[in-house]
Amino acid sequence: PVVYSTPQAMIMRCSLALIASCVYALVLGVGAYDTANVTLSFSGGAPLCGQCTGGLRFNSFACSYDDRGNWNNGVQAFVDPLPSLSELIGVKANIFGAFDCNSFASNSRVTVSLEGALICSSQPLPANLPCFCGNCATEFSVFSKEYSRGWPGYNYKGNNTLSVEVDSVNQICVSQIELILFYERRWPSV
Numbered sequence: 001p002v003v004y005s006t007p008q009a010m011i012m013r014c015s016l017a018l019i020a021s022c023v024y025a026l027v028l029g030v031g032a033y034d035t036a037n038v039t040l041s042f043s044g045g046a047p048l049c050g051q052c053t054g055g056l057r058f059n060s061f062a063c064s065y066d067d068r069g070n071w072n073n074g075v076q077a078f079v080d081p082l083p084s085l086s087e088l089i090g091v092k093a094n095i096f097g098a099f100d101c102n103s104f105a106s107n108s109r110v111t112v113s114l115e116g117a118l119i120c121s122s123q124p125l126p127a128n129l130p131c132f133c134g135n136c137a138t139e140f141s142v143f144s145k146e147y148s149r150g151w152p153g154y155n156y157k158g159n160n161t162l163s164v165e166v167d168s169v170n171q172i173c174v175s176q177i178e179l180i181l182f183y184e185r186r187w188p189s190v
Helices: none
Strands: 003-005 009-014 022-027 034-041 075-079 086-099 109-114 117-124 136-143 159-166 172-185
Touching: 034 075, 086 109, 086 117, 117 136, 136 172, 159 172
Parallel strands: none
Antiparallel strands: 003 009, 009 022, 034 172, 075 159, 086 136, 086 172, 109 117, 109 159
C-alpha cells in the first residue's frame, strides 16, 4: 500500500478484490476533528519468543488459523468513549501483529470494519515476521473514508464491535489494535 500524509489529509490506496482500486481519504485539517483512542488486545496465545528481532514484543496474541489464543473470529468489543453530543466521522486502525503466517501463499488480505461499516476492504498486509513467535509484531495502519453524517450503525454510549476478517488463504496473528476515533461535537440547535 502507498500511504501519503499531509497536514490536511491522510490517504491510503486500497486494492479491492474485483475492482481495480479505491482511494479513501480522511481529512484531518488542523483542529478539524477531535480524537479518542481505544486499545483492543487479543489474548490467550502464550509468548513463545523472549526476544523479537525487527519488531515489537507483546505479552499475548491470537491467531486466525489455529487454536493459539482467543481469536473470536477477529471480533473485539469496546464501549463508546466519545463525549456526549459527539459524532464519529472516521477511524484509523493500527494493527500490531505478525502477518503472512503461511509463507507459501500470497500476502494476507484483511477487511476491517466497525459495526459492519467498512474501514478498509481486502487490504494486503506486508510480509514481515514469522508467526511461530506470535507475540512479535509490527504495525500496519488502515484508514476509513470520512462519514460526514456520522458512522453508520455506531452505538453512541453503548457497545461497539470491530471486526478483522482474513480474506485470503494466508493467515495472521494479532496482539493489539489501536483505534483512533475522529469525531466532531454536534451542538443542539437553539
